[in-house]
Amino acid sequence: MRIEQIYSHLGGYEFIMVHHPGIWQEVEQIIAAVDTQSCPCGKSRAFSKSRYSLSGIRRAFVDELRKRDWRRSKVCWWTVADSRLLLSIMEREPEEQRQAISSAGETPIFSYNQTDFVKDRIAIEVQFGKYSFVAYDLFVKHMAFYVGDVIDVGVEILPMKELQAEMSSGVAYYEGELYNLIRQGRGVPAVPLVLIGIAP
Numbered sequence: 001m002r003i004e005q006i007y008s009h010l011g012g013y014e015f016i017m018v019h020h021p022g023i024w025q026e027v028e029q030i031i032a033a034v035d036t037q038s039c040p041c042g043k044s045r046a047f048s049k050s051r052y053s054l055s056g057i058r059r060a061f062v063d064e065l066r067k068r069d070w071r072r073s074k075v076c077w078w079t080v081a082d083s084r085l086l087l088s089i090m091e092r093e094p095e096e097q098r099q100a101i102s103s104a105g106e107t108p109i110f111s112y113n114q115t116d117f118v119k120d121r122i123a124i125e126v127q128f129g130k131y132s133f134v135a136y137d138l139f140v141k142h143m144a145f146y147v148g149d150v151i152d153v154g155v156e157i158l159p160m161k162e163l164q165a166e167m168s169s170g171v172a173y174y175e176g177e178l179y180n181l182i183r184q185g186r187g188v189p190a191v192p193l194v195l196i197g198i199a200p
Contacts, residue, residue, distance in 0.1 A: 001036060002031065003031055005178075007178055007195040010190070010193065012193045020122060023122050031198055033060075033064045036057060037200075054167055054171065065126075071117070074112055075112060075113050075114075075145055078101055078108040085101065085106065122151060128159065129172065134180075138189055142154030146190075146191040146192075153194060154191055154194075156177070156196065158172060160173060160197040174198075181193075
């Protein structure tokens with residue numbers, strides 16, 4: 001595969017190029033190593049418009065990322081329905097959050113976000129899922145890891161429309177998600193991001 005387009009939100013791309021140029025080279029190598037021709041749809045999809053196996057492409061990305069030591073990371077916290085209490089504990093460590101909620105007579109609710117690929121404070125999400133998954137990545141996952149001081153930049157890898165058109169319906173695509181991101185305004189979400197559009 002190849003990188004067709006890149007969009008830098010809040011200086012995400014520039015940050016990587018200045019502080020982690022080797023990471024960007026890895027990202028380019030990973031994308032180049034994924035061969036869509038080796039991920040055709042099975043015979044059961046012979047009459048659908050799908051030319052490529054989404055699970056096959058995803059698996060190829062997972063293999064390439066794990067070979068280069070990109071690892072899963074998890075950010076945990078405790079929550080409650082009381083907004084004032086939440087604001088007062090949000091910056092604390094998880095165990096302190098739990099204790100503060102209990103001390104206030106409320107029931108703490110455990111929550112977390114997880115991302116599969118983090119290395120050198122850069123998170124990568126490879127998204128060949130529905131539109132809603134991309135919004136969750138950009139506005140919740142990457143944000144949680146950034147606010148939790150686990151990452152400095154989130155990277156979202158998406159198919160270009162030309163690739164998405166040969167996949168099953170409902171898959172998000174770069175051009176559409178670029179529009180959604182830009183429509184929010186320059187400072188939203190408040191996390192440096194890099195959107196990458198890929199094509200075969």
